[in-house]
Amino acid sequence: MNVNHSNNKITETACKITDEICLPDSDLPRIVIIGGGFAGLALVEKLKHQEVQVVLLDKNNFHQFQPLLYQVATSALEPDSIVFPFRKQINGYKNVFFRLAEVEEIQADSNTIMTNKGSVSYDYLVLATGTTTNFFGMDSVAKNSLGMKDIRDSLNIRHMMLQNLEQAAITCDDDERDALTNFVIVGGGPAGVEMAGALAEFCKYILPKDYPEYPSSIMNIYLIEAIDDLLSTMSDKASSKTLKYLEDLNVKVLLNEAVSNYDGNEVTTKSGKTILAKNLIWTAGVKGQFPKGIDKKHVVKDNRIKTGSFLMVEGSKNIFAIGDIAAVISKKTPKGHPQVAQTAIQQGKWLGNSLLKIIKNESPKPFEYKDKGSLATVGKRKAVADLGKMKFAGYFAWLLWSIVHLMSISGFRNKLMVGFNWAVSYFTYEKSNRLIIRNFKPTSSQTKESGQYES
Known part of the structure; x- marks a missing residue:
């Protein structure tokens, strides 16, 4: 059976049972995108309805809005509010095809990638595989804590929190109750700050209603940051305001403290402090994740792939990296661009336009990141904003944060x-x-890399 589509020159043929993932036959250039996060979807949007065949591969069948994972974790939102099926996203895009598969290896010599479902050939390959939680080699922390990188992590945090609060109402052991109701968040970036603020509001407004058998003061929230300020990538004003907002919510902020060990019951810091806690949420760092096949000499700090200003992987002519996985190293950006959604979206859009030029043998312009500012919220009606020279905090910043998200x-x-x-x-x-x-x-399986090829 052959079905001709004159709009995009694609001819669908009956699938054969082979080692290859079945895709429609096409004489158009095939662009394979690994990862359906912000970067991958921005690229898909640019390539839809163009004279190319686009294949999106992801080991999930949905996109997840990672900036709001903390709200799922604290029961503010249900998980289906921040996930969206890829097939619904690309409905009507006749040149875009989604396949549910986990990419295991890139074989650049033959322009082929190997997945757990079969192989896929490509003319151009784009890595948008994102990051996973970085525990910096601390196995005990990785084994006993939870990261917050995908929707499953958020649900694990939610269930852990609720189960421990229920158990605290049962136990008569004071130390056990303290450990069950103490929460430690490690990392003073946006994710850690927002999680701490949301937990503090849960403690203030929900705990007294749901658990009248003990006072809300029993629930202690600690935010641990290894350096001397919060939101280090934002302004000093944003950092100081955030600290004040958190302290007003009774969050115990420990600056210049680094976690050295966690056994599931007690947190130990490098300075010797100990905190009884059965709840530790790790937001202190991320590292890149990508399939085998990329030469280690092209991998830089935090396991990111080094690219030039055209987002092409070093040593390659048709493999690109975008989003959190890409480290665009230059004199202006010696550490690469910030690993935020805005960077990923801009790179995805830029690469879409550039690939169309490359296919036509035209020369694209180098990628230039435009910083549109940073926002972070610390609970209801409290947020901080750095928008160029404008730096402000409070209700208006919170309203702006809400609208943007x-x-x-x-x-x-x-x-x-x-x-x-x-x-x-x-x-x-x-x-x-x-x-x-x-x-x-809690099992050792929770420590496996949980990133879902999203960036």
């Missing part, structure tokens, strides 16, 4: 769900249903 979520339904939940929370301080759908059991 709401507009960035994929899908009208998801925007509606998040907006409704935020509106209810704004007036009532209520959270979503705090249900324990499944028991969370």
Whole structure:
């Protein structure tokens, strides 16, 4: 059976059972994208309806809006509010095809990638594989704590928190109760700050209603940061305001402290401090993740792939890297660009335009990152904003943060769900249903790299 599509010159043929992943036959250049995060989807949007065949590979069948993972973790949002199916995203894009597969190896010599479902050939390959949690070699911390890199992590944190609060109401052992109700967040970047603020509001407004058998003061929240300020990539004003907001919420902020060990019950810092806690959430660092086949000499700090200003992997002519995985090293950016959504989106859009030029034997211009500013929230009506020379904090910064994040979520339904939940929370301080759908059991499996090829 042959079906001709005159719009994109693609001819679909009956699939054969082979070692290859079945894709429509096409005489168009094939661009394979590994990873459907911010970078990968921005690239797909630029290439839709163009004279190319686009193949998106991901080991999930959905895109996840990572900036709001902490709200799922603290019961402010349900998980389906911040995830969006790839197939729904590309519905109507006749030249774009999604395949659910985990890429295991790149064989650059033959322009082929090997996945757990079969092989795929390419004319151009784009790595948008994102990052995973970096525990910096501390095995005990990795084994006993939780990162916050994907929707599964968020649900694990939610279930761990609720289960431990329920257990605290049962136990008569004071030390055990303290450990169950103490929460430690490691890392003073946006993810750590936002998580600490959300937990503090849970403690202030939800705990007294749900657990009247003990006072909200029983729940202690610690934020540990290894350097002397929070939000180190933002301004001093943003850092100092964030510290004040957190302290007003009774978060115990420990600066110039680094975790050295965690056994699942007690946190130890390098200075010798100890904290009883059965809840440790790690947001202190990330590292790149990508399939085998990239020469180690092209890999730089934090396991990122070194590229030039055209986002091409060094030593390659048709392999590109974008998003968090890409380290664009230059005199202006000796450490690469910041690993944030805005960078990923800009790189995805730029590469889409550039690939179309390369296919036409035209020369693209080098990529230039435009910093549109930074935002971080510390609970309701409290946020900080650095927008060029404008640096401000408070209600307006929080309102701006809310609008930017709401507009960035994929899908009208998801925007509606998040907006409704935020509106209810704004007036009532209520959270979503705090249900324990499944028991969370800490195992060594939780320490496996949890990144989902997203950036």
